[in-house]
Amino acid sequence: MEWLFFCRKSNSSQEVASDPFWQSSDPRFALLGTIGFNKNSGEIVFFDGRKDRAGFDWSKPFVPPGGHSYTDATGRAAAAALYDPTFQIRCHSCHDNKSPYVIDPHVGQSRVGYFLGGSDARAVAFSLGDYLPERSRLEGAPFRIVGSGYTSKYGGDIAGARTVRDPTGNCTNCHTLTTQLTGRRLAADAVGRQPFIANPGWGQTLVLQDEKKTLQRIDRHRTDWARRRGDGKIHPWMVPGDGNILSNTAPEIDGSDWKTLSTCLWGAGGAECGYRPLYTPCPPPETDGARVIDAGIEVLPAPIGEINANRALRVSWKYVNDYGGVPERDDVRFNVAMGRQAITASAGAPGAGYPTMEDARGAGYTPVRQGISVSPKARLIQNISYAGHARWTEPAPSRSPRLFELYLPAVCGQRYLVRVLPKRFCFDQSNIVYGSIDHLLYADVPCG
Helix, strand or coil: CEEEEEEECCCCCCCCCCCHHHCCCCCEECEEEEEEEECCCCEEEEEEECCCCCCEECCCCCCCCCCCCCCCHHHHHHHHHHECCCCCCCHHHHCCCCCCCCCCHHHHHHHHCCCCCCCCHHHHHHCCCCCCCCCCCCCCCCCEECCHHHHHHCHHHHHHCEEECCCCCCCCCCCCEECCHHHHHHHHHHHCCCCCCCCCCHHHHHHHHHHHHHHHHHHHCCCCCCCCCCCCCCCCCCCCCCCCCCCCCCCCCCHHHHHHHHHHHCCCCCHHHCCEECCCCCCCCCCCCCCCEEEEEEEEECCCCCCCCCEEEEEEEEECCCHHHCCCCCCEEEEEEEEEEECCCCCCCCCCCCCCHHHHHCCCCEEEECCEEECCCCEEEEEECCCCCCCCCCCCCCCCCEEEEEEEEECCCEEEEEEEEEEEECCCCCCEEECCCCCEEEEEECCC
């Protein structure tokens, strides 16, 4: 897991001033942003400070979102007062290149380092020679936003975002560019070109005009050093070929090639752009390496005093939920669907009669009490957590399979057929995804 915290000094004019607020020794700042990222799973989460607060102070600790635990009532109240519950900032528009960074530090080092600095001492000091790190996350890497409130608000944007392959072969062999701001704004800035769409419609023409005005405002804030060309140049900083050589002789992208790429980046291209979804779906249980193991069912004596059952069934299994390498992860629950039929004289191992996948997902059931539903075909127990985990408590970290178990009443002369189905609460726009592997158990209760 990686956490990034942004403490942005700002004011209504967006201009740096000379008052004490702008001094590094002054802990006051205007905008708070927090990003959490899991590189293994590609999960990213955004938190912003409330927009109705006058400011923040980095000399004081910030409570984590949600407090320190379910029982931390004080911390949870403080978090509610600190973080913006309305998600006004579209963080995903900028942080869209398969990592939490607008400009990845690895790329920043390799692209902005100098190769041919000439006699400029600053260029020599910052030079990284021909160092160019490998790409850490390709355009097909898993990447999804978690947080049901955020993803509900921006679900349309998230579903429509795409990665792009440069048809001209210049820019996306090293960089992940998208139809969001890394493509529309960052790429245009990096190559020193104006955004372009081939044959734009009226709406696209207006959006392009606004974007060009934005880039002009950005350019007005560049220093002379940031506009340098020639030996040790800094701009444009994304060039074809060996992009580590930021010299006067380094080639710049051809105008025709840029128009082709820019059209793709604005989502106006065709198959040549190699579009694919930027955000990848939530993985169902048992597609991420974890498996249900040691599943079994046993017949036990009925509990003392039980008048509605002759026996008890103990259904048990083990499962390790280590997706993303997080031992506290607790987003997988289980449904257990149980049907029954009379034991026949020729009864062998059942070939049919088990509850279906749809049964285990809850289709056609009537709730009878919390977590338990019935249908004409089966009984369903939903959202089973691991043994010993009480509701509204923190999950115990574990890198070993956790035990899950369920005790059910049984009567004589019946065969019980059970389907165990894992499901992941995705905490994003996909909500819940179910496993697809059969976990079928049965037990006969003859009582003879």
